[in-house]
Amino acid sequence: MSPDRRPGRGSTLIDREAERKILVELLNSVRGGESRTLVIRGDAGVGKTALLQYMTEQAENCRVVRVTGVQSEAELPFAGVHQLCLPLLNRLDRLPAPQREALRVAFGLAEGSVPDRFLVGLAVLSLLSEAAEVQPLVCLIDDQQWLDRASALALGFVARRLGADPVGIVFATRVTGDDTAGLPELHLTGLPDADARALLESELNGPLDTRVRDQILAETRGNPLALLELPRGLTRTQLAGGFGLPGVAPLTARIEDSFLRQLNALPSESRRLLQLAAADPSGDTLLVWRAAKRLGIETQTEALVLAGLAEFGARVSFRHPLLRSAAYRSASEHDRRAAHLALAEATDRTVDPDRRAWHLAQAATGPDESVAEDLEQSANRAQSRGGLTAAAAFLQRSALLTVDPARRAQRTLAAAQTHAQAGEFSMALELLATAQSGPLDELQSARIDLLYAEINFASGLGSDAPALLLRAAKRLEPLDAELARDTYLRAWMAAILAGRSATPVGLPEVSQAAQARKLPGHPPGQADLLLDALTLMVTQGPAAAAPKLRAVMDHFTAAGISAEDDLRWGWFAQATASALLVYDPWRTILERQVRTARDVGALDLLPVMLAALGTAIMWSGDFAAAELVKVEEEEVCAATGSPLASLTALALACMRGDQTKAVPLIEKTINEATTRGQGVSVAYANWTAAILYNGLGLHDDALAAATESSEDAPGQFVSLWALPELIEAAVRTGDTELARDALSRLSATARAGGADFGLGLEARCRALLSEGDIAEGFFLEAIERLARTPLRPELARARLLYGEWLHGQDRRADARGQVRTAFEMFTEMGMAAFAERARRELHATGARVHLRTVDAVGTLTAKEALIAELARDGRTNPEIGSQLFISARTVEWHLRKVFGKLGITSRKELDAAMAGERHMLPSA
CATH class of the missing domain: 1.10.8 (Helicase, Ruva Protein; domain 3)
Structure with a gap:
């Protein structure tokens, strides 16, 4: 390609015909109302910037916004996104309030709680979509590899979530990182x-x-x-x-050497000016003039412009990023420090304190507590805006400039913790090793233990996490009672998640240690009560813990729980209801948790919350509602990059008896969870597999799966849920001793909970192990109790088992009534395997019935069904978009398709069009 190389001039390309064609097609698609993304990847100097310039010139009838990553700006949070969005901020008020505030806080325009990074990404998506309403929008991101981490994550998020928006995003980068992985890519190589x-x-x-x-x-x-x-x-x-x-020399180095030769040919004053401009990545021309005056540099730029090296207009523009690098490298170390000091002195400390601190850090010749303090304050500001990586970088540099060894260790530890929060685990571990070499007090040393444990837990190494967290909790106990309590709770959670994979300590050891801890002198708070109730349940059993579990349950189902407490402790609170087999409070807590997480943008917590809520809804037999949760769960995981498999999808496939779909999901979940040391997911997969196999009548397979699940954390949570499956399968295969042992475990929890959910399951299982009138009494009790709950699948199964027992007693007429009711319930819910099992039983009693199938509502996809449901419930397009991480325009596009498929023209008709048919929503 042969462009005019002077900054600010257009380019005339004489080559790259195939690449230009791709870019023109992208522009045409955007002009036609579609969204497009592209990553142009290639080595330095291969022509990426020239192609972006070509796009700018060809983007007729489109609005073009550009941003260029600068390596030295990578420590300033959201600098790249702010540069991109700055021309569009006049439409900021059109965004939903949570998104608007998140973006204002991220850009430093307002103070507020730290915004979730995915909420910031969603806000950027909405802002681009709003801007595109006026004119198709093309976003060009050059040198993407040098964007600050917060901006890179946000723009990668946006690129993956574009829908029916006339927005094009093109990244030019030297390497493809996690931020752009999986996006359409154009690999640019040398010219023929x-x-x-x-x-x-x-x-x-x-x-x-x-x-x-x-x-x-x-x-x-x-x-x-x-x-x-x-x-x-x-x-x-x-x-x-x-x-x-x-x-x-490598090619990039040789290009820089060529630039160095051109720089050396410049007059001395011009070269010094270019070196000064290269030292400030902001491109602020006035700032460079002020700094040049401090250094006594005559601000004459004619030689630079004539040489085609740089242009000093509204911004300082270098001919190429490598020229900036060469100019900076051409200065001596003394001159570089002098340039940074002059730039720092020329920067207003009230308007841009972080850039001033950054320049002062580059100018420092050794430890300087004043500069270290400024950097620490910059880190606090960056963290308050959600720029964790930037905050960590500021803290890291602050530590290097700290004079006092103890303070240096403290700041290094803080930098390590912030890196860990940002997911930069390898850097966090390096800094922890550095911090350990400094003088530490006992609390700091214990915090290092805690951070090692948290990194282990967060990085997916679940089997070791309980032991490491327990060790940290014990060390913290005499030093910080509140932090120790929180660490015991995290250790308890880690032990639940690790299950049988936990080594060398698991749930019993963590619970025993927490019960033995020294209680604080002040009255216990909700977190203390939570820890006491949950660990007492493990150490002394559900009967002893039931009063405390109920107290926690009642507190968290009452009105007035703050969003902070709900997010912080809600997961533990729902465990108190689940542990006692009490359904309504369990679902109430889960639904409120999910709402709260959506409202405040806590998207990192949503996948786990949605999986639990999907399980609760699925258990009620409302598979259409569970299907909608599954879609949202998958959307959240896709948007956040969460590696969690959809447990709701797995449970639904097993409950529906879809062996073709379920078996691969079971195997995948077990394999991935085993690798990550997450025993609870293995137990979950085996529990749902047992449901599948019991429905299919494959009781040997059901017994094997249920046994595996029940042994994960005996009598607790998923392992508890597996017991009814184990009992049914064991009875059917003749292993009554195993069934009676399982019944004993189930009975302990059911009676402690005292709810119809648990007691109904217990009665059903006890009936299977009884005879004569006693058995029938338990069957009738099970049906009566389960009929008072929302658990329609369990009620239908009780009727089926009762009918099968009646058939065995040669009471065919009575059997037909129970089995027919079960068959109708299974068919209505879509539990095909159990429905077929009931049909065979009806046939055996002399009745004739055929399996009935129903078509899905119109031809709605699962995502369309979810959007239709939300619109029917009165959600606005922006609200639906916020929940599903898409723009309001994309929601409107989906709704138009929904209206066409349902034969309606407005939201008002959705209720009638979908009434009575939610059970038939698609399972794709």
């Missing part, structure tokens, strides 16, 4: 020989020795910037004879 030769010759003013030309073509490998820049600064003698072109 003919084009490379034409480009080289177009830039030469005289003849070139053939051997030199061939050497340049071979060594540049068609890299356009290298073809343009390497010959510059060489004499005609060198070009004629080939001197001055050694081929030993």
Whole structure:
């Protein structure tokens, strides 16, 4: 390609026809109302920037916004996103309030609680969508690899969530990272020989020795910037004879060397000015003028402009990012420090304190507590805006400049903790090792233990986490009772999640240690009561713990729970209801938790919450509602990059008896959970597998799966849920001793909970192990109790088992009544395997019945069904978009398709169109 290389001038490309065609097609799609994303990947100088400039020139009838990543700006949170969104902020007021406030806080325009990074990403998505309402929008991100981490994550999120928005996003980057992985990619390589030769010759003013030309073509490998820049600064003698072109340095370094030759040819004052401008990544021309005055540099730019190296307009523009790098590198260490000091002094400490602190840090010649303090304050500001990576970088630099060894260790530990919160575990571990070498007090040392444990837990190494967290909790106990309590709770959660995978300690050991801890002198708070109730249940059983479990349950189902307490302790609170087999409070707590997480944008917590809520809803037999939760769960995981498999999808497939879909999901879940040391997911997969196999009548397989699940954490949670499956399968295979042992465990919890849910399951299982009138009494009790609960699948199964027992007693007429009711319930819910089992039983009693199938509502996809449901419930398009991480325009696009499929024209008709048919929503 042969562009005019002066900054600010257009480019005329003489090559890259295939690539230009792709970019023009992208622009046409955006102009046509569609969204498009593209990653242009290639080495430095290969022409990515020129292609972005070409897009700018071709983007007729589109609005173009651009941002360029700068390596030295990577410590300033949301700098890239702010640069991109700045021209669009006049539409900020049109965003939903949580998104608007998140973006204002992220940009430092307002103070508030730390915004969730995914909420910021959703706000950027909504802002781009709003801007595109006026005119199709094209976002060009150059040097994406140098964006600050917060911006890179936000823009990667946006690129994956674009829907029916006339928005195009094109990234130009040297490497594909996690931020852009999986997006459509255009790999840019060197020019073909003919084009490379034409480009080289177009830039030469005289003849070139053939051997030199061939050497340049071979060594540049068609890299356009290298073809343009390497010959510059060489004499005609060198070009004629080939001197001055050694081929030993990497190509990027050789391009920079070419720029260095051009810089060295400049007058001294011009070179110093360019070095000063290179030291400040903001491109603020007025700031550079002020700093130049402090250094006594005459601000004459004619030589720079004439040489085509830089332009000093509204912003300082370098001809190429490598030129900025070369200019900065060309200054001596003394001159670089002087430039940064002048820039710091020229920066207003009230308007831009973080950039001032950053320049002062670069100017420091050694430890400087004043600068270290400024950097620490910058870290606090960055963290309050959600810029965790930036905060960690500020703290890390602050620690290096700290004079006092103890304070240095403290700041290093803080930097490690912030890196861990940002998911940068390897850097956090490096800093922890550094912090350990400094003077630490006992509390700091215990905090290091805690951070090691939390990194282990967060990085997915679930089997070791309980032991590490328990060790940290014990060390913290005499030092910080509140932090110790919170750590015991985390250790308890880690032990639940690890299950049988936990080594060398598990749930019993964690619970025993927590029960033995020294209680604080003040009255216990809700967190203390939570820990006491949950650990007492493990150490002394559900009967002893029931009063305390109920007290916690009652507190968290009452009105007035704050959002903070709900998010912090709600997961533990729902466990108190689940542990006692009490359904309504369990679901109430879960539903409120999910609402709260949505409202405040706590998207990192949503996948686990939705999985639990999906399980509770699925257990009620409302598979359509569970299907909607599953869709949201999958949308959240896709948006946040969560590796969690959809447990709701697994449970639904097993409950429906869809063996073809269920078995691969069971195997996948078990394999992935085993690798991560998450025993609870293995237990969950085995529990749902047992449901599947009992429905299919494969009782040997059901027994094996239920046994595996029940042994994970005996008598607790998923292992408790597996007991009814184990009892039914054991009875059917003749292992009554195993069934009676399982019944004993189930009975302890059911009677402690005292709810119809648990007592109904217990009665049903006890009936299977009884005879005569006693058995029938328990069957009737089970049906009566379960009929008072929302648990329709369990009620239908009780009727089926009772009918099968009646058939065995040669009471065919009575049997037919129970089994027919069960069959109708199974069919209505969509439990195909159990319905077929009931149909076979009816056939055996002499009745004739055929399986009935129903079509889905219209041809709605699962996502369309969810959007229709939310719209029917009165949610606005922005509210639906916030819940599903899509723009309001994309919601409207989906609703138009829904209206067409249902044959309606407005939201008002949704209720009638979908009434009575929610059970038939698709299971895709």
